[in-house]
Amino acid sequence: MSKFLEIPGFVRSRMCLREETLHYILEEFYSYVDSFVNPQDAFEGNEKDLIQLFIDKSHGILRMYGSAEELLENVNIYKDFPGNHKFFEINRPYQMRPRIFTNFKNEKYIAKSDVFVILQNMMLNFREVCPKQTHTMIALYLEMRQDNIGMCTEFVKFDEKRFEEMQKKMKEEIKKRQLSKIFIEVFGENIHSSQSRAKTEGVASFYLACSLPVKVLGTIIDENLEMFSPRHKNSNEPITLRVFEDGDQQFLMRSEVSNALIASSTLNKRLDSEDDKYEFHTISLEEIQKNFDTKNIEFIHYPILRAKHRANPISIPIPGKSDEFCILAIDTFFQYFKELILGVQYYQKVDGDNINAIFPALKTIFKSDCTTPYFLFIGDRGAVRRVVISFFENFGGASAKELRKVETDGFTVPFLKNELAYLGLTTTFPEILDYAEVVYAEVDKHKKESVLRTCDLFDAVEHCQLNCVLERLPELKKFVHSQKGCHRVYGFKCEDCNSENPENQEDQKLSILEKEIADLKMSYQKVLEENQQKTLENQELQQKNLRLSVKNESNEVQIKQLTEKLTHSKLAIDDGNYSIPCTSQLKIQCLICEKPIPPGHDQIIKCPMCKRRFHSKCAINWLKEHQQCPACNGELPKF
Secondary structure (H helix, E strand, C coil): CHHHCCCCHHHCEHHHHHHHHHHHCCHHHHHHHHCCCCCCCECCCCHHHHHHHHHHCCCCHHHHHCCHHHHHHHHHHHCCCCCHHHHHCCCCCCCCCCCCEEECCCCEEEEHHHHHHHHHHHHHCCCCCCCHHHHHHHHHHHHHHHHCCCCCCCEEECCHHHHHHHHHHHHHHHHHCCCCHHHHHHHHHHCCCCCHHHHHHHHHHHHHHHHHHHHHHHHHHHHCHHHCCCCCCCCCCCEEEEEEEECCEEEEEHHHHHHHHHHCCCCCCCCCCCCCCCEEEEEEHHHHHHHCCCCCEEEEEEECCECCCCECCEECCCCCCCCCEEEEHHHHHHHHHHHHHHHCCHHHHCCHHHCCCCHHHHHCCCCCCCCCCEEEECCCCHHHHHHCHHHHHHHHCCCCCCCCCCCCCCCCHHHHHHHHHHCCHHHHCCCHHHHHHHHHHHHHHHCCCCCCCHHHHHHHHHHHHHHHHHHHCHHHHHHHHHCCCHHHCCCCCCHHHHHHCCHHHHHHHHHHHHHHHHHHHHHHHHHHHHHHHHHHHHHHHHHHHHHHHHHHHHHHHHHHHHHHHHHHCCCCCCCCCCCCCCCCCCCEECCCCCCEECCCCCCEEECCCCCCEEEHHHHHHHHHHCCECCCCCCECCCC
16 A cells, blocks of 8 residues: 555656755745756656756855755655645645554544545556646646645544555546547647647547546545545544644644534634634643543644754644645744844844844744744745845845855864854854854764764854854743753753753753763874874884895895905906916915815816816715806806
């Protein structure tokens, strides 16, 4: 059954990935991706190449997202939520793999909106009756049927056996309505024709080709209507409610709870009176279970998912609307300040007198007195963007220095401090350098590769500024604490968190010390390895010197021997006789017996090579065991 959860590769389009990437990156960076012409072709397995193309063409702007692989991974996390085709406004086949959820009994459930995705995947796998030209029409039909139920946030059991029966029924319906192969061929030929008659035939062929899968899908939906429509009042199916989970928090939307309890006739007055079109408040699971009858309610685990730079949008159950989404207020806060700090570069452009001018506009959105999680609507530009739009416009044209590229060996705390000064942030926040070390330690802890890169420098610069902003604006600091977001600001010291858990502060100090010790160990290990290498090199040199010394001594002995021989035997090579100077009384010596050869002695043998002479008797005995001259190793004549 899992094969129907996967979107067929032949319907994944570059245009869809482009739209998903556009929604993920900062709004200030849109132009670097939006400038690409919408590529219409499908692709299988080369998503990374398209992301790399975006990065290459961005003139370094998209460096903050890391490698193409990292950006693609985060985009894939971000786009994974029910109803995403509505959020991304993609008029193409569904692009998202449906998520499987569980209830408190660990039974599998799936969002009703995602059942349409499974239905699409089933149909498109019958490729002989669903040529490529019909895919868009199939998608439009399914989206139309889904629009009829609005933004339904209900769930249905993920019953694999039932889905297999639906697939079997689909196959039977296709067989009953099967078009001939000849018709399919004609359709494929005529759909691209430009002639008038061929156009008419092409349109007719297109209509007939689309009618088959559309009618089959309509039959499947109508026969399983409870899976593809909101729960009706008299249904025997349990009411399903999303229980949002963020860390140790479990909470529900008050509006959803109100709808569910009214449907089960256990509530007279709604619980969402504080909601408006931009804010959606929550109630804890504990309070619901304590104060209300929930025996006919299935609670569905719904973890809050986040990519590195954005939180996944969550559909809002607004009657009559099918394209409304929200995220937690704390996620809105971090996304907004990321846009403000790295996109608009507000604190690099604003002067000291106006640094907090934007805060009054933010107070109405980020409420410090709200102690429970709440959601904020995200529309065209989001609730926050609408409130502070004038500030973005005022500073959009001002200039600011860009972060410099980090070299391949990473960066250090002094480098970070230097970069903060280079960007002009030490003028805006004179205290910002005080946060550099602790922020650096956290960034280093969260890095994805062995060394810190340019994307990590973006994180460090962002969090240094966040620390300064929160320390200067106590109400924002209180908001972040009440919404349990303190741990998401690198190096942030929250007195309220420390008072609730005194160990936090000690843990932070311990973490910094551990990091420093680890760095010292690495430095020591590096020095140790260098010393060991030098020791090995010295040992090799010593051995080489020893070998040379031995060789030199051997050469010296040979030279000495030769010198002594030459000193005792001065040879004259004129007529073959030894010529002894008149001033010398030296006698010629036989090298074999080492006895002198008297002058005029005729019983001698002379070596034809070196002209040395030997007693004939000595030479004869010598040749019994040797063939070479004892002086020059030349061949001696046989006697």
